[in-house]
Every structure is written in C-alpha cells, then in structure tokens.
Amino acid sequence: MVALPSLKGLQAFEAAARTGSFAAAAEELSVSAAAISQLIRTVEEQMGRKLFHRVNRRVVLSEAGVEMLPRLTMAFQEIGSVSRELSGDAFRPRLVVSVPPSMAMGWLSRRLAGFVASHGAADISLRGDDDPVPFDRELIDIRLSYGPHYREHPTEEIVRDAVYPVCAPQLSGMIKADGDALAGLPLIHTDWGPTGASFPSWRNWFEAAGVEPGRAAQRGLSANSSRAALDLAISGLGVALAQGVYCAEAVEDGRLVRPAARAIALRQSYCLTIPERSARRDVVVAFRDWLINECRRAVGSPALC
Amino acid sequence: MVALPSLKGLQAFEAAARTGSFAAAAEELSVSAAAISQLIRTVEEQMGRKLFHRVNRRVVLSEAGVEMLPRLTMAFQEIGSVSRELSGDAFRPRLVVSVPPSMAMGWLSRRLAGFVASHGAADISLRGDDDPVPFDRELIDIRLSYGPHYREHPTEEIVRDAVYPVCAPQLSGMIKADGDALAGLPLIHTDWGPTGASFPSWRNWFEAAGVEPGRAAQRGLSANSSRAALDLAISGLGVALAQGVYCAEAVEDGRLVRPAARAIALRQSYCLTIPERSARRDVVVAFRDWLINECRRAVGSPALC
DNA sequence: AATTTTGATAAGCTTAACTTATCTATCTGC
DNA sequence: GCAGATAGATAAGTTAAGCTTATCAAAATT
Incomplete structure (x- = not known):
C-alpha cells in the first residue's frame, strides 16, 4: 500500500456521496460542513481527479465518484460493523461454510443443529457452491469439495467415499x-x-x-x-x-x-480446504473437527466392499 | 454510525495483526513502532477489549482479534484498491452481471464480446446464479432473472418468452x-x-x-x-x-x-433488476440498454404464435 | 556475554483535522 | 422581487490525534 490517501478524507467522501450533500455528511460524522469540504478537496488534490462537480452551490457526483461509491460504502460499512461487534460486550463469531449444493440442501443442514448445540452459538452462513469458490471475496472459512481443487490453500483429504x-x-x-x-x-x-x-x-x-x-x-x-x-x-x-x-x-x-x-x-476423496487466515480461529477449528467426524460417520464402514 | 473508533487505529491493528508484529506494521505504514503501539492501545481502550495478548515482548492475537482480522483486511484492501484505481490516470469501471446459470454459460458469454466492442473496456464479472442473489454482499450491478423476484429493488419486465x-x-x-x-x-x-x-x-x-x-x-x-x-x-x-x-x-x-x-x-417475463446504487452508473445504464436489446432480438418475433 | 530485536512508555512536536466566521450563489416563500 | 434560509467555499486560528525521538526492559540471537 503506497500513499493511501487519508482515510478520513475517503470516509468524508463516502458519506457525502451517499447522502448527496456535504451538510448531511457533516451531520452524520458529527463535524462541521467546512471540515467535509476541506477533506474532500484534499482527497481530490491527492487523487488528481474531481469527485464532485460543483454546480450552483450544489454538488453532484462525478463519474469517478459514482463508480467508486458502492465499493467504499461496503468497505466502511464492514469496518463499522466490525467495530460495533468488537465494542459490544459479546460477539458471535461468524463462520462461512461452503459445500457442494447437494450437501447444503439436505445432508449438512440437517446435521448443523448438532454443531450449534455442542458448541456455542455462531453466525453460520451455509452456502451451496460449485467449485471453484471465491475464498477471498466471500471470506469463506471452510470448504468441502470433491477432490483437491485449491492447491493455493491448505487442503486435507477427509475420507474416500x-x-x-x-x-x-x-x-x-x-x-x-x-x-x-x-x-x-x-x-x-x-x-x-x-x-x-x-x-x-x-x-x-x-x-x-x-x-x-x-x-x-x-x-x-x-x-x-x-x-x-x-x-x-x-x-x-x-x-x-x-x-x-x-x-x-x-x-x-x-x-x-x-x-x-x-x-x-470414488476416484477422489472429499477434501477440506481452510484458507490460512481462518485456520487459527476457534470456531473454524471446532467446525473442522466436527465436520470431519460427521463425514466419516456418515460414510460409515459398510461402504468399504 | 456512532462513535466509530479511529480509522487509523483500526488500520494499525489490521496491519499488526496480519503481519504478526508491531515492527512490521510500522514499516508497512511508514511510521515508527511507537506509533503503532499507541494507536493499538487507544483502540483497545475504546473497545474495552484486548486485541493482543502481550507475552514476552511478543504479541499474539486475542480471540477477538483473530475473529475480526479477515473482515478488516478485506475492507482495507478494498479501500486501497479503490484509491489506487482512482489515482491512476484511467480507471476501468467494474460491472458485476448476474444471470441464471444456463444463460451465463453459452448465451450471454458468446454475446458479451459485442458489448465490450461497442462500449469501452470494463472489468466485467459475469456470474451464473440462481435466485435469490445477494445484491449487496456481491455488489451486483444488474441481475437478469425469470420472473420478478426482488421487490426491494427497481425491477423492469424485459420481454416475455x-x-x-x-x-x-x-x-x-x-x-x-x-x-x-x-x-x-x-x-x-x-x-x-x-x-x-x-x-x-x-x-x-x-x-x-x-x-x-x-x-x-x-x-x-x-x-x-x-x-x-x-x-x-x-x-x-x-x-x-x-x-x-x-x-x-x-x-x-x-x-x-x-x-x-x-x-x-412462459408464465412470467424475464426481468431486469438494478439496485438503486448502481442505477446511475454509466456502464450499468449502457449494459442495461444493450442487454434488453439482445434479449428482445434473441427472442425475436417467431416465438409469438 | 554481547548484540539485536521487539514492545512499552514518556515527553514533546507537527500537522491533519476541526471550528468559527465570513462570503456568495441559489432556492423558498411571501 | 425581496427577505430569509440553505448550501458550499474560503480564511484564519485552534486542538488534539498522531507522530517522533529517546529510553528502558525482556527475549531472542549470536
């Protein structure tokens, strides 16, 4: 990251662009309107590009601004949501689980209650996806798939069915x-x-x-x-x-x-992929152990003939 | 957003947590190690929760830190990526298009070159999704689906097949x-x-x-x-x-x-859904017009008997 | 045992960020 | 058309967030 412009400046831009007015942004961020005006001017100078067209004492987003607004909004929302959870007295860990669609529908959703019962509550998002899944964009913590895709992440073979x-x-x-x-x-x-x-x-x-x-x-x-x-x-x-x-x-x-x-x-085993970043999270480890166990129990011994 | 803690503090935490050391974070953000130490202490005070366990002149992430790190990393990456694109002399607009899987595979991917040719280059992400699609999480700009799902977003009927x-x-x-x-x-x-x-x-x-x-x-x-x-x-x-x-x-x-x-x-029309936030983006509007045209042309008149 | 590394802390400095005040253009309601 | 309200730009001055340097101590490294 080289020469990231001021975070506050971007935040001011995001608020102003979203609300459509410097005054509203100022209120939202609890500062004066002048502050917003200056911050945004600074960002525009750093970027070398106008973010708003000033027309008649009113501002309208430039094309560059329109293009970038949604992504900034999402990023700042995520930051806000993280801080809120962090400053609350208890936070529920999030767990994003991705499995093949056929498993998401019946097999796993039926068993998931068992995991929730034996471990604490967590915000579990269960996704049915076909390979390849976008680990980073979706912040997927753990992926069960048939065969080892994802050489770029630590992957273990669970069981051969x-x-x-x-x-x-x-x-x-x-x-x-x-x-x-x-x-x-x-x-x-x-x-x-x-x-x-x-x-x-x-x-x-x-x-x-x-x-x-x-x-x-x-x-x-x-x-x-x-x-x-x-x-x-x-x-x-x-x-x-x-x-x-x-x-x-x-x-x-x-x-x-x-x-x-x-x-x-089957020619290949079921494989579990856990990206580095998630590997040390307690929920993820607990879910991994639980899932491996469930898979092996489900396959059972009778399959081996 | 009430009482968001200092963005710089969170940024310092993110860098320190990701690299595993205050010193490395300091280098990455081009500040002194003391600055990182202080920023993180401030954030911890504001949050009322330790983010690192100090053990032996070394720091290890607390559970809360481990849980939140990936989300913060993603958010700051997005911000960095936005600023880099914004400060570059030209930015390619992003366009996220979601259609039913059957269309994504052949029909649309074959025609997409036509759009790219007639309009400028854009980073188009073509997704094949079943309804319902997560508009906000994926920042989807435009969704084509069979029948009007998504009452919460502006939706128009395109053509009845x-x-x-x-x-x-x-x-x-x-x-x-x-x-x-x-x-x-x-x-x-x-x-x-x-x-x-x-x-x-x-x-x-x-x-x-x-x-x-x-x-x-x-x-x-x-x-x-x-x-x-x-x-x-x-x-x-x-x-x-x-x-x-x-x-x-x-x-x-x-x-x-x-x-x-x-x-x-068919009982229902093909429908186009464009969330409010994307409706004013030039690429989105251009793609909408193009897609409607392609759909109507593809259906053609012979279908009407 | 000497050296390097890493983090905590203190003291003081810099400047980004903020406020208040003033100005101007536009819109609103009579 | 004229007061009054509103929205943004700009200037000048203030504040405190964020920074540096310096010093210390514990560990790891040599």
Missing part, C-alpha cells in the same frame, strides 16, 4: 445372486452435476461387476441430484447408485437395503 | 399436420432446474395442442439444462421444447426447424 446400489426393502424381494442381481429391477440414473462429473455411472458399475449391462443400464428414471435420486429409491421406484455419505444413514435404519454388495470407490 | 418444439432439419421429414405432428418423433425432456420450475413440460404442450400425449410424452432423452437439450436437438436426437431466447438464432440460421408452430408463453 464409494457408490453402491441401494433400493427400498420391498424391491429387494427380486434379488438373486450378486452380479446379475439387479437384472429385473428398474434403475435410477443420477445426473451428478458439475461436482461429480467423474462419478461412476450404472454402466461403470455393471462393468466392475463383470456383467453385461444389456438394455437395463440405459433406461429408467433419472434425477438431476443425488438427493432426488435417493428419494426416488426410498419411495421404491428403483435402484439408485448412491454415495455412502448420503445413503449410509438410510441403510442403517432400514429405509434402504443394498441389493448387491459391490461398491465402486 | 415462449417455448416451442424445435428439431434438426433431418428429423422434420416425418412431419404431418400440426397437432399430432410430433407423433413419431423422439422427445427431449428438459429439467429446467430451480429457475424454471414453472416452465411448461411436454405434457403441457400436448395439452395445449389438444392432443392426447400417449406414451410419447413420458419417454425419451432428458437433459438437465436448456443448453444441453438444445445441443441434443441440433444433433438430430429428437425434438426439444426450447425457449425462444436460446433457440431463435439456431432457427434463423437453419440449424433447427420448428416441426409444429404452437408455442406456449
């Missing part, structure tokens, strides 16, 4: 031996979305099982999210190829069964 | 009379996604055409985006139900034909 067939118990009557076990059952295809472009399809599963898929692997229902596919499976509409994280719970409590044991490990 | 069947010219050989024209053709189903939850399906189209859809309306290919559906149609794999904006161009240049004339108007 697998996909395997699941269906409702009613459907499992038709099961024969592994391999062509699924011959008669309707298949549910999942459109994994951008996050899971490399996820196995039914075709891959049949290949791994050493079975000629026949026509079955092409037809059937399809859903455009893991979540939707699972719901269809639970409703008994077919066999879905599901990730352990999402379905292990339902398998354990009996809503789903595994008509065939073969699982295909 | 329609969906109609399109297919590759090779497929159109099998066309009979309107109505059951599509009887023999494979249908491509589109998963409109959250943006277009209310978009018409093939079932709706057949109903509007007064034809019993039979089994055809249920089977066939499906794609999880308008874009993908159109690509399939152009490849000759079937008839897609497409929005005018996306397909009018391909219809005009002959890559697609309309095997049946009936179109269904």
Whole structure:
C-alpha cells in the first residue's frame, strides 16, 4: 500500500456521496460542513481527479465518484460493523461454510443443529457452491469439495467415499445372486452435476461387476441430484447408485437395503480446504473437527466392499 | 454510525495483526513502532477489549482479534484498491452481471464480446446464479432473472418468452399436420432446474395442442439444462421444447426447424433488476440498454404464435 | 556475554483535522 | 422581487490525534 490517501478524507467522501450533500455528511460524522469540504478537496488534490462537480452551490457526483461509491460504502460499512461487534460486550463469531449444493440442501443442514448445540452459538452462513469458490471475496472459512481443487490453500483429504446400489426393502424381494442381481429391477440414473462429473455411472458399475449391462443400464428414471435420486429409491421406484455419505444413514435404519454388495470407490476423496487466515480461529477449528467426524460417520464402514 | 473508533487505529491493528508484529506494521505504514503501539492501545481502550495478548515482548492475537482480522483486511484492501484505481490516470469501471446459470454459460458469454466492442473496456464479472442473489454482499450491478423476484429493488419486465418444439432439419421429414405432428418423433425432456420450475413440460404442450400425449410424452432423452437439450436437438436426437431466447438464432440460421408452430408463453417475463446504487452508473445504464436489446432480438418475433 | 530485536512508555512536536466566521450563489416563500 | 434560509467555499486560528525521538526492559540471537 503506497500513499493511501487519508482515510478520513475517503470516509468524508463516502458519506457525502451517499447522502448527496456535504451538510448531511457533516451531520452524520458529527463535524462541521467546512471540515467535509476541506477533506474532500484534499482527497481530490491527492487523487488528481474531481469527485464532485460543483454546480450552483450544489454538488453532484462525478463519474469517478459514482463508480467508486458502492465499493467504499461496503468497505466502511464492514469496518463499522466490525467495530460495533468488537465494542459490544459479546460477539458471535461468524463462520462461512461452503459445500457442494447437494450437501447444503439436505445432508449438512440437517446435521448443523448438532454443531450449534455442542458448541456455542455462531453466525453460520451455509452456502451451496460449485467449485471453484471465491475464498477471498466471500471470506469463506471452510470448504468441502470433491477432490483437491485449491492447491493455493491448505487442503486435507477427509475420507474416500464409494457408490453402491441401494433400493427400498420391498424391491429387494427380486434379488438373486450378486452380479446379475439387479437384472429385473428398474434403475435410477443420477445426473451428478458439475461436482461429480467423474462419478461412476450404472454402466461403470455393471462393468466392475463383470456383467453385461444389456438394455437395463440405459433406461429408467433419472434425477438431476443425488438427493432426488435417493428419494426416488426410498419411495421404491428403483435402484439408485448412491454415495455412502448420503445413503449410509438410510441403510442403517432400514429405509434402504443394498441389493448387491459391490461398491465402486470414488476416484477422489472429499477434501477440506481452510484458507490460512481462518485456520487459527476457534470456531473454524471446532467446525473442522466436527465436520470431519460427521463425514466419516456418515460414510460409515459398510461402504468399504 | 456512532462513535466509530479511529480509522487509523483500526488500520494499525489490521496491519499488526496480519503481519504478526508491531515492527512490521510500522514499516508497512511508514511510521515508527511507537506509533503503532499507541494507536493499538487507544483502540483497545475504546473497545474495552484486548486485541493482543502481550507475552514476552511478543504479541499474539486475542480471540477477538483473530475473529475480526479477515473482515478488516478485506475492507482495507478494498479501500486501497479503490484509491489506487482512482489515482491512476484511467480507471476501468467494474460491472458485476448476474444471470441464471444456463444463460451465463453459452448465451450471454458468446454475446458479451459485442458489448465490450461497442462500449469501452470494463472489468466485467459475469456470474451464473440462481435466485435469490445477494445484491449487496456481491455488489451486483444488474441481475437478469425469470420472473420478478426482488421487490426491494427497481425491477423492469424485459420481454416475455415462449417455448416451442424445435428439431434438426433431418428429423422434420416425418412431419404431418400440426397437432399430432410430433407423433413419431423422439422427445427431449428438459429439467429446467430451480429457475424454471414453472416452465411448461411436454405434457403441457400436448395439452395445449389438444392432443392426447400417449406414451410419447413420458419417454425419451432428458437433459438437465436448456443448453444441453438444445445441443441434443441440433444433433438430430429428437425434438426439444426450447425457449425462444436460446433457440431463435439456431432457427434463423437453419440449424433447427420448428416441426409444429404452437408455442406456449412462459408464465412470467424475464426481468431486469438494478439496485438503486448502481442505477446511475454509466456502464450499468449502457449494459442495461444493450442487454434488453439482445434479449428482445434473441427472442425475436417467431416465438409469438 | 554481547548484540539485536521487539514492545512499552514518556515527553514533546507537527500537522491533519476541526471550528468559527465570513462570503456568495441559489432556492423558498411571501 | 425581496427577505430569509440553505448550501458550499474560503480564511484564519485552534486542538488534539498522531507522530517522533529517546529510553528502558525482556527475549531472542549470536
């Protein structure tokens, strides 16, 4: 940062530009109107550019001023908000969590109450984002993603998941031996979305099982999210190829069964990325530990076949 | 804003916390170390809270300090960046445009060069977002969405689109009379996604055409985006139900034909939302005019049947 | 053990930031 | 059209926020 102009000057400009009058800005900052006038003149000199057009004892923002105002407003608002929280007697830490959209919707939001219960209250912002996420612009504290993107930030592999067939118990009557076990059952295809472009399809599963898929692997229902596919499976509409994280719970409590044991490990692990700046914050560390635990518990052991 | 503590004090704190040392902060801000020490002490007194733990002639950030540092860093960076742009001899205006993901990918990114060519250079950030979008956090200047969300910001209806069947010219050989024209053709189903939850399906189209859809309306290919559906149609794999904006161009240049004339108007118009703060910026106004024009041209007249 | 480094504190100085006062152009209400 | 109010510019003088230098002490470094 070289030769930053006076912060007070910029603050005066911001207030004057936002309110549209030097007088109003003076009132807002509890100083005299003359002070505002001088500060802004100084900034204009330092910048070498007019920020206001003086016309008829009235001021209108110059183009440069119009362009820059929103960003300054945001910055000063953030500073004000930080100081207010800091001077209050207690502050709630903020935690910005980003996960793939499919997780944000059901899986994580259902479990989040558990974290809030076991740790203190925090202002948690849960975001469903596809990679890549803008860590700095959004001040994201922790990101869960499939595979290690973000070489520029410390990243750890959490757990390697697998996909395997699941269906409702009613459907499992038709099961024969592994391999062509699924011959008669309707298949549910999942459109994994951008996050899971490399996820196995039914075709891959049949290949791994050493079975000629026949026509079955092409037809059937399809859903455009893991979540939707699972719901269809639970409703008994077919066999879905599901990730352990999402379905292990339902398998354990009996809503789903595994008509065939073969699982295909995903090519990459789930990864946790925490930018340097957030790594030392207590909430972030606590959330990291909690999340890793939840992920491993969710995947469970049954996935490993 | 009541009793904001000294901006310089916060700036000193930010630099010291980020670099981890008063001495380094002093160097960065080109002042003496004593100045930093005093400024930070003052801020701590005003806040009524320690920001650093003094231990052994060394300082470590307090919890409060750790929590607040990233936000302050971002705010001061933004201020620095604004001033640098302002004091440079020319500044490129920033323009943050948000559209539904399906538009960001192909439709808009292909046309954007046209805007850049006809107007000056600008730092354009093109975002594909689902509604609702966080106008203020992201400083979005202009948002195109399907239907009027955002009552809190000035919003205008741009154009009402329609969906109609399109297919590759090779497929159109099998066309009979309107109505059951599509009887023999494979249908491509589109998963409109959250943006277009209310978009018409093939079932709706057949109903509007007064034809019993039979089994055809249920089977066939499906794609999880308008874009993908159109690509399939152009490849000759079937008839897609497409929005005018996306397909009018391909219809005009002959890559697609309309095997049946009936179109269904969408329930809502495309809407443009521009928050107050951005409404007076030149780039924003120019982009608004350009975008409206592009949308209307893209929809074209053939949609209106 | 000597040297360097880092932060705290004190005393005093500089000047950015502020106030008050005065002036002028414009708008408002009769 | 004329008082009165209003908004900003400018000048001159004041204040205190912010700065420096100097000194000290604890630790780390050599």
